[in-house]
Amino acid sequence: MPHYKLTYFNLRGRAEIIRYLFAYSGKQYEDHRIEAADWPKIKPTIPFGKVPILEVDGVIIHQSLAIARYLAREAGVAGKTPVEQALVDAIVDTIDDFMTLFPWAEKNQDVR
DSSP states (O other): OOOEEEEEESSSGGGHHHHHHHHHHTOOOEEEEEOGGGHHHHGGGSGGGOSOEEEETTEEEESHHHHHHHHHHHHTOSOSSHHHHHHHHHHHHHHHHHHHHSOTTOOOTTTO
């Protein structure tokens, strides 16, 4: 069985769907959470300077949707036919549209 290590900030955000897929599939993984204060020194070591990343036996996969699609295929929930796969992709892309609307950088909690 592969060794999985998910690296993301200590919050839900773009890694949450990945965590849901791990929970759904029952696969064990290392949930490495980065604190905001540590990010400046960690960022240069991350491909493209963005998280989440998933290490699978030492191979780094970046981009949250690529990771989610990979795990969905591994869990058997990515669709069995091309039409089912397109419907699953549409759901994933809709979630991504929603995620881009969230004011991640907003400091005012009332606005956020």
